[in-house]
Amino acid sequence: MESAIFIPFFLPPVSTVIAFSLLFSTNGLLSRLGIHIPILYTMWAILVAHAFYNSPIFVKYIGAALRTIPPALEEAALCEGAGRWARFWRIEGPLVLPAAAKAFFLCFAYSFMSFAVVLNLGGLQYSTLEVAIAGALRGQFDFSRALTYAIAQFGCLFLLNALLSLIPEVSTGGAPLSLSRERPLRLTTVSSALYAAFEYGIVLIGLLGLCYDFRLGAFSLEPFLRLFSADFNRRFPVIRSLINTFGVASLAAIGAVLAAFLFGKARGNWAQRVILPTLGVSSAFLAMALLYLHILYRLPLFLLLTLGYLLSTLAVAYALMRPMVRNFPLHWVESAKIDGASRLQVFRSIELPLLFPVFAAVFFQVFAIVFGEFTLPYTMQIRDYLPLASVVNYAMDAQRYYRESAAFSGMNTAIVGALFLVSNALIQRRRVI
Amino acid sequence: MNRYRYCLAILLGCLCVIGFSGLRVYAYESLNWLKDTLIPIFEEQTGIEVTLVTLGDAGNILSRLILEKRRPLSDVVLGLDQSLAYRALSEGLLEPVAPRNADRIVDKSLFFEPEGYLYPFDYGALAIIYDPDRLPDPPTSFRELTTRPKSLLIQDPRNSSTGLAFFLWTVAVYREDWREYWKALRPAILTLTTGWSEGFAKFEAGEAPMMVSYATDGAYSYHAYGSDRYKAFIPMEGAFYQTEYVGVTKGTENPEQARLFVEFVLSERFQSEVPLNQWMFPTTPVELPEAYEHAVTSSIHVSISAAEVSKNLDQWLAEWEEIMY
Numbered sequence: 001m002e003s004a005i006f007i008p009f010f011l012p013p014v015s016t017v018i019a020f021s022l023l024f025s026t027n028g029l030l031s032r033l034g035i036h037i038p039i040l041y042t043m044w045a046i047l048v049a050h051a052f053y054n055s056p057i058f059v060k061y062i063g064a065a066l067r068t069i070p071p072a073l074e075e076a077a078l079c080e081g082a083g084r085w086a087r088f089w090r091i092e093g094p095l096v097l098p099a100a101a102k103a104f105f106l107c108f109a110y111s112f113m114s115f116a117v118v119l120n121l122g123g124l125q126y127s128t129l130e131v132a133i134a135g136a137l138r139g140q141f142d143f144s145r146a147l148t149y150a151i152a153q154f155g156c157l158f159l160l161n162a163l164l165s166l167i168p169e170v171s172t173g174g175a176p177l178s179l180s181r182e183r184p185l186r187l188t189t190v191s192s193a194l195y196a197a198f199e200y201g202i203v204l205i206g207l208l209g210l211c212y213d214f215r216l217g218a219f220s221l222e223p224f225l226r227l228f229s230a231d232f233n234r235r236f237p238v239i240r241s242l243i244n245t246f247g248v249a250s251l252a253a254i255g256a257v258l259a260a261f262l263f264g265k266a267r268g269n270w271a272q273r274v275i276l277p278t279l280g281v282s283s284a285f286l287a288m289a290l291l292y293l294h295i296l297y298r299l300p301l302f303l304l305l306t307l308g309y310l311l312s313t314l315a316v317a318y319a320l321m322r323p324m325v326r327n328f329p330l331h332w333v334e335s336a337k338i339d340g341a342s343r344l345q346v347f348r349s350i351e352l353p354l355l356f357p358v359f360a361a362v363f364f365q366v367f368a369i370v371f372g373e374f375t376l377p378y379t380m381q382i383r384d385y386l387p388l389a390s391v392v393n394y395a396m397d398a399q400r401y402y403r404e405s406a407a408f409s410g411m412n413t414a415i416v417g418a419l420f421l422v423s424n425a426l427i428q429r430r431r432v433i
Numbered sequence: 434m435n436r437y438r439y440c441l442a443i444l445l446g447c448l449c450v451i452g453f454s455g456l457r458v459y460a461y462e463s464l465n466w467l468k469d470t471l472i473p474i475f476e477e478q479t480g481i482e483v484t485l486v487t488l489g490d491a492g493n494i495l496s497r498l499i500l501e502k503r504r505p506l507s508d509v510v511l512g513l514d515q516s517l518a519y520r521a522l523s524e525g526l527l528e529p530v531a532p533r534n535a536d537r538i539v540d541k542s543l544f545f546e547p548e549g550y551l552y553p554f555d556y557g558a559l560a561i562i563y564d565p566d567r568l569p570d571p572p573t574s575f576r577e578l579t580t581r582p583k584s585l586l587i588q589d590p591r592n593s594s595t596g597l598a599f600f601l602w603t604v605a606v607y608r609e610d611w612r613e614y615w616k617a618l619r620p621a622i623l624t625l626t627t628g629w630s631e632g633f634a635k636f637e638a639g640e641a642p643m644m645v646s647y648a649t650d651g652a653y654s655y656h657a658y659g660s661d662r663y664k665a666f667i668p669m670e671g672a673f674y675q676t677e678y679v680g681v682t683k684g685t686e687n688p689e690q691a692r693l694f695v696e697f698v699l700s701e702r703f704q705s706e707v708p709l710n711q712w713m714f715p716t717t718p719v720e721l722p723e724a725y726e727h728a729v730t731s732s733i734h735v736s737i738s739a740a741e742v743s744k745n746l747d748q749w750l751a752e753w754e755e756i757m758y
Contacts (some may be wrong), residue, residue, distance in 0.1 A: 027639045040640065041624040119627075125758065139592035139627075141496035234469045262491065295501050381493060384486040398631045399465060402638070 007420050008199050009056045010365065011206065012244060013116035014393045019206035020049060020121060022214045022406065029205065029214055050114060052202055054107040055195075057102070059107035065099035066092065067386040069218040084185075098167050105164045109157055111281060116374040116390075119398070129153040134284035134379045150285040157280025165272070199209025203413065210410030213403055224411065236396055239406060241387035248302065248388065249370035252309035253317075253363045259310065260357075260362065261318035264325035287379035301386045308376055313366045319401040320365060324358045357426040364423035368416045455482030456690050458502055459498070459682075461491045461594070463630045466710045475697050481690050486588045490628035491517055491594035491677075497681065508685040509694045511554070514594045516601055516746070517547050519614075519739040521680070527551065528683040532696040537704075537717040543676050545739075551678035554698050555713035558672040559598055559666040560648040561585070567642040575606060575668045581619040586632045586644040591750055594675070595629045597717040599645045600753065601742060602673035605735040611749075615756045625757075626735060628648055636663075643734050648672070649712045649728045656724040671733035677713070 008026040009014075023029050024040050039045045069092060077087050115130045122131065129149045136146040184192075213220050218266040227238045265273040328351070336346050350360070377383065383391045389412055395403035458465065465487050472483050486507065488494050494510060495517045501507070502524070505692040514520055520541065521527055522545075529549040538544070543553040561578065563571045572578045578585065588596030603618075604611045623641040626632035654663040679698045681691040697703055702716040708722055 021638065025638050025640055127758070135589075135591060138496060138590070139492050141499050231469070235465065292500065294505060295504055298504075380498065381488045384484060395462070395465075398462065398628070398632075399636055400634045400637055402634075 004420075005059050005199065006056045007417055008052055008203055009054070010368040010372070010420055011053075011203065012390055012393075012409070012412050012414050012416060013374050014390050014397075014412045015206045015372065016049060016202070017055070017116060017120040018209065018393075018397060018406060018409040019202050020045065022209065024203055027215065032217070040121060043126060046118060046126055049117045049121055050107075050111045052199060052217065053117070054110050056199070057106050057110075058103045061099040062096055062261065065096045069095050075243070092415070101167050104166065105160055106293075107364045109160055112160075113153065113280075113282075116378075121337075130282055130284055130375065131280050134287075134375070137284060137288045138379060138381065146177035146285060146288070150282040153282050154277075154280045158277050161277050161279065164288065165276075171390075184327050199419040203417070205414040207417070210414060211407075214406065215402065220403075226404055227408055233265070236392050236401070236404070237387045238392060241389045241392040243429070244302070244386055245371055245389040248309060249367045250305050251306045252313060252370050253366040255306070255310040255357050256303070256313045256317040256366045257321070257363050259314055259350075260321040261325060261359070263314075263318055272322070275315050275318045283312055283373075283375035284379045287376045290376070291380045291382075302383055305376065305380075305382075305386065305388075309370045309373065312373075312376070313369055316369065317362050317366050320362045321358065324355065328355065342380065360426045361423045364421030364426070366421045368419045369420070371416060372412065439650065446587060456488060456509065456687055456694060457484050457507045458509040458511055459486050459488060459494050459507040460500045461494060462487045462489055462628055464512055464711070465657075470710065471697075471703055471706055473569070474702060475694065477692055478697075479690075483580075483694070490588070490592050490596075492592045492597065495521055495526075499524060502526060505682045505684040507682045508687050508691040509679065509696065510682055512594070512677050513551070513680065514598060514677050515545065515739055516742050517594060518551055518595050518678055518680075522547075522550060522748075523743065526683055527680045528685060528688065530681040530688075530692050530695055532692060532699055534696050534699050537699055539718060540669060540716065544717055545676075546624065547679060551680040552695060552699060553676045554679050554704070555707050555715055556674055556676040557713040558648040558667060558674050558729075558731065559595070559602055560646060560650065560667050560672075561643055562636070562646040562650040562663050562665045563572050564636075564639070564642045565661070565664050571643070571664070571666055573666065573669055575603065575614065575618075575670050577604040578668065579614075579621050581643070582620050583623045584638055584642050585618075585621050585623060586641045587625055588629055588632050588645060588754065589625050589627055593626075593628045595645060595647075596625075598673065598675045599712055600749075601737050602735070604749065605673055605737040606668075606670045612756060615753060619757065647712060648677075648730065649708075649714070649725065651727040651729055652708075652722075652724040653712050655727040656722070661727060665729045667729055667731040669733075671735035672731035673735055676716075 021028065021040065024045070025031070026038070030037055063166065073091055076086065077091055080217055082090070113130050114128050115134070117127060118128045119134075122128075124432065127135075129152060133146045133149045133153075136142040136149065140253065208214075210224055211219055211221055213223065226232050232240055263275055286308055290308045293299050294301055294304055297396075332350055333346055336350055341349070372390055377386075377388045377391045378394065383395060389408075393405060393408045393412065396402075396408060397417050463487075468485055468735060472485055475481070476483055488497055491512045494512060498505075498507070498510065498521060510521070510527070514683070519653060525549045530552075530553060531549065535552060536552060543556060545551045545553070561571075565571075568581075568584070572581060587599060590596040590600040603614055607614045624635070626635060632644055633646065635641065636646075648665055650663055651661060652667045653660055679695050681688065681695065685691050699717060701717070701719070703721045704717045707713060707715040708719070708725060714721075
């Protein structure tokens with residue numbers, strides 16, 4: 001259940017924006033229920049959307065850190081008569097702090113580079129560097145301004161990454177705990193329930209768009225079925241976009257997994273120093289570089305986009321893969337080498353079968369990120385050449401095909417959710433191994 | 434290993450084959466209606482395959498043309514207006530073309546100087562549209578517009594041709610004092626959208642009672658809903674007209690086919706679809722539908738010369754940005 005809290009993190013940004021407008025617009029669901037929360041185009045909308053997206057990072061990091069606190073420490077504190085607060089301040093707090101700091105930095109970085117949410121919900125006053133870069137490149141074609149922003153963004157995140165690497169890894173040596181033996185405070189239970197309702201409420205609204213017409217207030221599969229009709233596809237290439245998105249996302253995810261595996265095996269910390277800062281590379285700027293390669297050398301967009309996604313997801317794939325690859329029992333590999341196995345044979349017969357669940361899990365997570373990614377195809381404006389699901393969905397909404405747009409968005413949410421569950425099941429299998 | 438090599442070769446081969454042939458037409462997002470109406474007719478008439486590439490708003494078309502200046506990927510450009518046309522011509526992005534039916538354009542004042550590059554295919558006055566249910570007493574002037582907090586949707590003049598036209602409208606009305614006007618207008622703006630389509634989506638969703646759009650929107654409302662569900666007004670200071678052009682990209686590999694497309698745009702068949710799809714006035718003699726009686730007009734016209742726009746636009750937009758952010 002806890003790992004399912006990560007689903008919102010992988011939700012396509014366009015789907016989130018659509019879910020927000022289904023909920024909060026003046027004709028939205030909440031308004032119809034008599035609850036007026038006019039937050040669209042304000043700082044509140046941006047904050048709520050980013051909290052929705054990135055808070056699962058905290059749940060994951062802090063949850064994992066809490067479980068590694070040795071029970072002996074807690075028991076000793078209990079014997080000494082320490083209450084909940086004393087234990088929080090002296091044991092849990094300090095031990096969880098490095099994980100919380102990491103989550104904080106990651107959350108900061110993702111919000112700092114946010115694009116689709118700020119573009120659509122930011123309104124008049126609010127922008128991120130990424131939105132400004134895309135605006136400068138798409139609208140006025142002010143290359144030098146875009147470059148200045150891109151360098152500023154990269155610099156900030158490079159510094160952030162350097163700070164992040166200063167945080168020590170805290171190892172308490174404790175085995176993961178399955179359950180707390182104490183009953184949680186009522187406040188904790190209530191706030192956890194509210195948090196889950198917030199996260200899943202938005203996911204559910206997005207999913208419901210698949211079969212529920214929010215404007216008419218009735219269930220209907222008609223908009224969903226229309227997505228696959230020939231007439232509709234002439235204007236919005238839904239089927240082509242799904243095929244392209246599956247193709248690009250699969251190839252990019254395979255590439256990212258293999259590259260992350262190879263870098264993960266590298267000795268020393270150089271790979272980490274090289275790869276993690278790529279998180280700060282502006283996607284809008286990368287998009288323009290790829291488009292220019294297409295214009296100058298007529299390189300196929302499919303290939304360029306796949307490469308672009310491989311580059312932009314490598315850091316995530318590496319971060320997910322590294323701990324698993326590092327902990328891989330080297331003596332098996334060495335024994336095989338002594339027996340004369342080539343690198344390829346070692347990979348095929350030892351590493352691949354044993355790490356397969358890890359490969360598959362990372363593959364699905366990268367696939368889900370690429371599936372919903374919006375910045376690259378939006379900035380490149382390639383919808384008529386190589387339609388991808390995210391931009392086709394966005395175009396439907398922009399051209400007032402709200403019902404179809406909500407249905408498509410719901411379907412994409414369902415696809416990402418299903419991918420996440422598959423990936424999670426594979427990770428569970430790895431734990432068994 | 435050979436098997437893998439074959440697979441790789443086939444994959445790369447497939448990727449290279451996914452290319453485009455025929456004519457590429459660059460247009461903006463809200464010209465998307467051409468895809469399932471007029472483009473198939475042109476293809477059938479001429480046997481020329483057309484790819485309509487829609488790029489956000491007209492400002493995006495211009496930046497794409499500049500980006501592709503060395504190796505153009507388009508043949509025809511549809512939808513640049515007078516404020517963008519000047520830059521397109523001064524950057525040398527267009528090629529002269531001589532459509533045989535250019536004399537169908539009645540009002541010669543719509544032509545863009547120098548002649549021979551761009552042909553007007555529609556025009557219309559900008560207006561503020563509003564929802565009378567939510568705004569029973571609409572403002573009547575630019576000044577009054579500033580008194581309605583968070584009620585106006587505008588388009589980003591850095592991206593959108595409608596947004597740019599609205600900005601130039603305010604400059605045409607207020608001249609040197611436009612900066613003060615925008616400072617006063619700012620609180621009245623709910624949000625800024627990247628293009629007209631995104632703005633209209635938000636307006637129809639009821640997010641704001643007013644939006645910068647066109648004087649023909651009353652006609653649209655009458656046609657679509659059978660009533661004046663949305664009304665439009667032109668502020669009493671005067672109307673500002675936007676003219677949209679079709680032209681041929683410099684360096685096109687298909688000049689002859691491109692000329693045929695320009696002729697098609699000026700033809701009776703295309704022009705008669707303009708009023709009820711594009712919601713602008715056609716530039717050639719076409720009988721206007723009844724709904725057009727609901728389009729608003731103004732006897733006062735304001736304008737600004739293309740040369741003045743071109744000379745000052747970058748500076749103006751930088752100042753506008755300072756005021757807005």
